[in-house]
Amino acid sequence: MPLTSRPLRKLGFLTIGLFDEADPRRGHESTLEIIELGERLGFDSAWVRHRHLQYGISSPVAVLAAASQRTSRIELGTAVIPLGWENPLRLAEDLATVDILSGGRLNPGIxxxxxxHYDRVKHALYPETADIEDLGYERLRRLLDFVRGQAVTDFSGTEGFEVFSDRVQPHSPGLGGRMWYGGASLRSAQWAGEHGMNFLTSSVVKAEEAEDFAxxxxxxxxxxxxxHPDGDRARVSQGLVVIPTDTASAEQRSKYEEFAARRLPRTATPQGPARMLFAPDLVGPSELIAERLHAHAAFREIDEVAFALPFTFDREDYIQILTDIATRLGPALGWRPAA
Incomplete structure (x- = not known):
């Protein structure tokens, strides 16, 4: 088996946190329980997706605040928060607060x-300013500045009995170095590097100069x-959909294989006007998945992963998949669980 150039150092997972509209608490509790399981299994990080006006986590920062009080070690990330839905100043306050509560374990992906569907929601989001809102990189730069402690106002000091700060409070000094950009294009990769962020790659990329995913x-x-100022030491995490079947039942294996087969056609050619290209899901015994990852040109460049759990599986499936990743696949990739 060929060796990676970078031994796998950090193993994480990503979940969408689905729930039933009639019982949303149960779905959110299940997500928190999966994060707790991840910590017990030794995973280095757990990441939650972000879904608005759907039956998934709409407020990942709030969910991770809860997770921070039910775990003690595992890093907690968002993959990713679409900043067009957010006020950068208010989000900076929320992120810093959760980072403080977690003891410096938050990894915000943006x-x-x-x-x-902006045209369908913009009047609810920004009834007076929808057509003049800056939804690009400048909005993200503002968030980075606020998180990293740059001044928000020219006023600070005491006014009456109240004391005011000129920067976001609480300020969490290490959070600025744990900001991630979820990118799928060369432009986003360059911007994230120039601004000292970390870089989240996923199972979706934009086919700009080639049609081979890796x-x-x-x-x-x-x-x-x-x-990036750190060059080859800059942090990158890869987020492919990975489903080991080592301890899966025959019924589970069949479900996983059918899931991957339904999604396989979209991996053949770029999709839509944006030419988005999807990676095939990796399903099978851990030894086989490890071989496929070792042969993946991009995987050989990184030492962190956050494998994505399929959206629609059952809780028992997630337990089996995470357990196999931690006990079979991770070690096959040279990883060792955290103490």
């Missing part, structure tokens, strides 16, 4: 650009590190 993702990673 993306820029217009929200999904080749495209590798170009993004190298572009990011080429512009």
């Amino acid at each position: 993306s820029a650009g217009p929200p999904m 080749e495209i993702q590798l170009a993004h990673i190298r572009t990011f590190r080429g512009y």
Whole structure:
């Protein structure tokens, strides 16, 4: 088996946190229980997706605040918060608060650009300013400045009995170095590197100069590190959909294989006007998945992963998949669980 150039150092997972509209608490509790399981299994990080006006987590920062009080070690991330839905100043306050509560374990993943279906929601989001809102990188730069402690106002000091700060409070000194950009293009990779962020890659990329997924993702990673002050030491996390079947039942294996087969056609060619290209889901015994990852050009460049759990599986499936990742696949990739 070929060896990776970078031994796998950090193993994480990503979940969407689905719930039933009639019983949303049960779904949110299940997500928290999965994060607790991840910590017990030794995972280094747990990440939650962000879904607005859907039956998934709409407030990942709030969910991770709860998770911070039910765990003690595992890093907690968002993958990713679409910043077009947020006020950067208020979000900076929330992120810093949760980071303080977690003891410095928060890893906020952010993306820029217009929200999904913006034309249908913009008048609810920004009734007076929808058509003049800056939804691009400048909005993200403001968030980074606020998180990193730059002044928000020219006023500070005491007014009557109240004391005011000129920067976001609480200020969490290490949080600025744990901000991640969820990127799928060369431009986003360059911007994240230039602004000293970390870089989240996923199972979706934009086919700009090639149509081979691994080749495209590798170009993004190298572009990011080429512009980052830390160079080759800049942090990149890869988030493919990975489903080991070592301890799965026959019924589970059949479900997983059917899931991957339904999604396979979209991996053949770029999809839609944006030419988005999807990576095939990796399903099978851990030894086989490890071989496929070792052969993946982009995987060989990184030492952190946050494998994505499929959206629609059952809780028992997630327990089996996470357990196999931690006890079978992770060690096959050279990883060792945290104490």
